[in-house]
Amino acid sequence: MRGFMRALKGALAGIAVVGVATMGAQPAAAQTPPNVLIVGQIAEPKSLDPHAVTAVNDFRILMNVYEGLVRYSDGTLEVEPALAESWEVSDDGTEYTFTLREGVTFHDGSPFNADAVKFNFDRMLNEDNPYHDTGPFPLAFYFDAVEEVTVEDEHMVAFTLNEPYAPFLSNLAYPTGLIVSPAAVEEHGEDFGRNPSGTGPFRFADWVSNQRVVVERNTDYWDGPPPLEAVVFRPITDANTRIAEMLSGGIDLMVEVPPDNVAQFAEDPAFTIYEQAGPHVWFLILNMKEGPFQEKAARQAVNYAINKEAIVENVLQGTAEIAAGPTPPAFAWAYNEQLEPYPYDPDRARELLEEAGYDGEEIVFYVTEGGSGMLDPVAMGTAIQADLAAIGMDVTIETYEWNTFLDRVNPGLEGKADMAEMAWMTNDPDTLPYLTLRTEAMPDEGGFNSGYYSNVEVDTILEQARQSTEPEERAALYRQMQEIVHEDAPWAFVANWKQNAVAKAEVQNFQLQPSFFLLLKDVAKQ
Amino acid sequence: MLAYFLKRIVLAVPVLWGLTVIVFLIMAMIPGDPATAILGSYATPENVERLNRQLGLDRTLPEQYFIWLGNLLQGDFGRSYSLNRPVLNEVLERFNATLILAGASLLLCTVFGLLAGIVSAVRQFGWTDRIVTFFVLIGISMPSFWLGLLLILVFAVNLQWLPPSGMYAVYGGGDLADLLTHLLLPAVTLAVVATGVIARLTRASMLEVLRQDYIRTARAKGLSERRVIYRHAFKAALVGVIPVIGIQAGFVLGGAVYIETVFQWPGIGRMLVQAISTRDLLLVQGGVLVVAASYVLFNLLADMAQHALDPRLKS
Numbered sequence: 001m002r003g004f005m006r007a008l009k010g011a012l013a014g015i016a017v018v019g020v021a022t023m024g025a026q027p028a029a030a031q032t033p034p035n036v037l038i039v040g041q042i043a044e045p046k047s048l049d050p051h052a053v054t055a056v057n058d059f060r061i062l063m064n065v066y067e068g069l070v071r072y073s074d075g076t077l078e079v080e081p082a083l084a085e086s087w088e089v090s091d092d093g094t095e096y097t098f099t100l101r102e103g104v105t106f107h108d109g110s111p112f113n114a115d116a117v118k119f120n121f122d123r124m125l126n127e128d129n130p131y132h133d134t135g136p137f138p139l140a141f142y143f144d145a146v147e148e149v150t151v152e153d154e155h156m157v158a159f160t161l162n163e164p165y166a167p168f169l170s171n172l173a174y175p176t177g178l179i180v181s182p183a184a185v186e187e188h189g190e191d192f193g194r195n196p197s198g199t200g201p202f203r204f205a206d207w208v209s210n211q212r213v214v215v216e217r218n219t220d221y222w223d224g225p226p227p228l229e230a231v232v233f234r235p236i237t238d239a240n241t242r243i244a245e246m247l248s249g250g251i252d253l254m255v256e257v258p259p260d261n262v263a264q265f266a267e268d269p270a271f272t273i274y275e276q277a278g279p280h281v282w283f284l285i286l287n288m289k290e291g292p293f294q295e296k297a298a299r300q301a302v303n304y305a306i307n308k309e310a311i312v313e314n315v316l317q318g319t320a321e322i323a324a325g326p327t328p329p330a331f332a333w334a335y336n337e338q339l340e341p342y343p344y345d346p347d348r349a350r351e352l353l354e355e356a357g358y359d360g361e362e363i364v365f366y367v368t369e370g371g372s373g374m375l376d377p378v379a380m381g382t383a384i385q386a387d388l389a390a391i392g393m394d395v396t397i398e399t400y401e402w403n404t405f406l407d408r409v410n411p412g413l414e415g416k417a418d419m420a421e422m423a424w425m426t427n428d429p430d431t432l433p434y435l436t437l438r439t440e441a442m443p444d445e446g447g448f449n450s451g452y453y454s455n456v457e458v459d460t461i462l463e464q465a466r467q468s469t470e471p472e473e474r475a476a477l478y479r480q481m482q483e484i485v486h487e488d489a490p491w492a493f494v495a496n497w498k499q500n501a502v503a504k505a506e507v508q509n510f511q512l513q514p515s516f517f518l519l520l521k522d523v524a525k526q
Numbered sequence: 527m528l529a530y531f532l533k534r535i536v537l538a539v540p541v542l543w544g545l546t547v548i549v550f551l552i553m554a555m556i557p558g559d560p561a562t563a564i565l566g567s568y569a570t571p572e573n574v575e576r577l578n579r580q581l582g583l584d585r586t587l588p589e590q591y592f593i594w595l596g597n598l599l600q601g602d603f604g605r606s607y608s609l610n611r612p613v614l615n616e617v618l619e620r621f622n623a624t625l626i627l628a629g630a631s632l633l634l635c636t637v638f639g640l641l642a643g644i645v646s647a648v649r650q651f652g653w654t655d656r657i658v659t660f661f662v663l664i665g666i667s668m669p670s671f672w673l674g675l676l677l678i679l680v681f682a683v684n685l686q687w688l689p690p691s692g693m694y695a696v697y698g699g700g701d702l703a704d705l706l707t708h709l710l711l712p713a714v715t716l717a718v719v720a721t722g723v724i725a726r727l728t729r730a731s732m733l734e735v736l737r738q739d740y741i742r743t744a745r746a747k748g749l750s751e752r753r754v755i756y757r758h759a760f761k762a763a764l765v766g767v768i769p770v771i772g773i774q775a776g777f778v779l780g781g782a783v784y785i786e787t788v789f790q791w792p793g794i795g796r797m798l799v800q801a802i803s804t805r806d807l808l809l810v811q812g813g814v815l816v817v818a819a820s821y822v823l824f825n826l827l828a829d830m831a832q833h834a835l836d837p838r839l840k841s
Contacts, residue, residue: 047610133580136607138564141568141576193610209619210792211693211696211792232696237787237790237796237800240678241788244683248682248689250692250696401558402558403558404557406558406562406566407562410562410569
């Protein structure tokens with residue numbers, strides 16, 4: 001027993017020594033190294049294979065390691081050349097021929113050429129391709145229209161589509177269109193996602209599970225090497241911990257700052273806050289098949305009744321803007337500037353409700369606890385419930401975990417609920433209305449029209465816009481669609497999320513993009 | 527006695543097997559499936575079906591289970607689709623991190639718990655006892671994630687003595703000192719509740735022993751108070767405390783889920799939470815299996831220690 005007590009005392013002394021030593025040794029525990037940017041991410045990436053992932057969080061790393069044939073030009077959602085120098089579209093809109101940039105190599109040294117491009121799309125789309133099992137490729141449907149990819153010569157490649165599909169170019173600018181090194185896929189097979197190789201400004205260096213992903217400057221980058229020596233992406237899932245790391249100097253840059261903390265950073269000269277509205281819309285799906293929302297007046301009443309300014313300013317503390325219609329203003333080229341958000345007008349709402357013949361029946365409202373792009377869904381749901389109660393609507397909230405929520409909402413609201421929260425983030429003005437507002441996109445036909453909206457005019461416009469190869473014509477069609485949908489009010493339009501980021505003042509030339517991608521090519525750290 | 531422990535180990539096998547069946551059934555029953563979790567808003571029936579085919583989830587449930595079990599018996603835990611790597615690699619890496627954290631806090635709570643319990647019992651109703659009991663009560667009642675945030679605020683954000691999160695420095699670092707600096711805050715946070723539990727139990731157990739006749743005899747023999755307490759009373763009291771330390775080992779492993787989230791410790795608790803929310807069945811199975819096996823093992827070790835200390839059990 002004496003031995004035990006001695007061990008006990010020894011252990012105590014040891015702990016005390018460690019405690020003192022660690023405190024003494026690390027007065028500035030978290031200084032980040034010069035010219036290396038440490039980024040606080042919201043989660044561990046699933047994979048660094050751009051064709052295998054779906055999360056914006058993963059895209060933030062990928063966009064710095066890989067490039068696509070095209071990309072969004074700085075500060076917009078308009079497409080410009082990247083790995084392709086130019087392209088031509090056939091008159092019927094089904095043949096796209098790209099001329100590729102010459103002299104580009106992947107990080108593993110293999111050449112970028114037309115064969116590499118063909119390999120990428122064959123791997124993703126063709127179930128007989130020997131490397132198709134290196135997936136799965138959940139977003140391959142972005143390129144469902146692609147029938148064939150043909151190598152014309154070393155630096156020319158043609159895509160044949162099975163029908164005119166205008167969003168094709170902006171889908172190529174999306175991470176699912178990034179080009180990976182065929183040699184690396186052949187070498188690593190299903191482990192390619194942990195051994196990535198692209199053509200981007202940074203090359204992959206190291207990935208320690210749940211601790212860090214490191215990318216280093218690509219000195220051979222065709223557009224000149226980036227100023228930063230390396231970027232370290234750290235997954236920090238807990239928002240409070242992310243804030244603590246930022247405040248104590250452990251990270252240089254973080255995205256998705258919780259609304260409560262934005263003011264704290266804004267007041268501190270050691271930090272800079274960045275904001276950028278994105279292609280995001282937060283809305284309520286209204287069930288038009290049964291119950292009170294069959295009446296347009298009742299749907300408009302909900303739009304008038306919700307105090308969107310209070311939600312955006314108080315619940316979301318300025319991290320979002322009021323949405324006017326189904327298309328986010330970030331799609332500047334296709335956005336209808338004439339559209340005004342429904343004003344907050346409870347009196348008008350009451351009138352409309354009466355006109356609709358609403359007699360106080362219970363409204364079931366699906367709310368989720370959290371989920372991609374859902375912002376602060378519980379607080380927003382309760383605020384909306386209170387606004388609707390003020391005009392005499394009896395709203396019962398049912399709350400579900402995100403996956404369960406999707407499982408209930410996606411098959412349609414019939415027999416379950418009268419309204420449901422929803423948010424989408426897309427890369428083309430076509431995507432959201434095409435998947436959620438067409439008659440042919442009803443849930444039983446494999447679409448997401450969970451509220452059963454149907455308007456022949458909207459159906460026709462969306463088909464026309466998809467087939468048009470003239471951007472001007474497409475834009476006009478989308479503007480017209482927004483006007484009709486705004487008036488029909490199949491949704492209550494609530495908010496467009498502004499992405500935010502905070503960086504140390506030393507971080508220079510950083511800019512958030514409307515695409516929500518994180519581009520670090522030109523960023524420097526003093 | 528050896529036969530008894532062998533039997534315990536053999537009995538653990540059906541327990542673990544039953545556990546895999548339960549985990550499988552629960553994961554099959556909860557709403558939402560991997561394909562929906564991956565596709566999010568894009569989960570059309572068509573896309574879900576295509577993805578399920580690629581993931582091998584288009585087979586029937588019993589088929590999926592027996593394929594998994596067959597592979598497991600050959601040492602293959604399968605591949606995690608949400609992390610895109612073999613389950614076993616991930617689980618071992620993460621379990622290792624949890625063991626370091628749980629081991630450190632088990633050491634802390636055992637040392638401080640026993641010490642506080644003894645001091646408290648010896649000075650029963652004295653000021654020392656009252657002060658220790660007061661802190662023990664606070665320790666037991668404190669929500670550990672909240673304490674964790676508080677410690678981060680004080681020691682990492684304000685004083686900047688210790689890093690707020692992670693296991694190693696992101697750039698450079700990687701040695702033992704680096705690990706210990708990162709370990710201190712989460713280990714202390716995780717140890718607080720268990721320290722309280724062990725302290726209370728040690729106190730009660732000591733008090734009971736101190737009233738025994740043989741203690742009076744020992745004192746009557748003229749032994750020093752120190753010798754009476756440590757040599758005679760503490761050893762007997764320890765027998766009652768050890769199984770509780772075994773249970774605390776399980777508690778510390780379980781409690782690691784919160785602490786790992788607050789401190790971004792790359793352990794298995796956080797891995798399981800992520801695996802469940804992405805409906806990554808194989809990863810959940812692998813993780814639960816390893817945690818459960820270690821829980822069984824810790825309790826067995828505690829029982830063995832008790833056997834070794836308690837002469838009455840030796841027969």
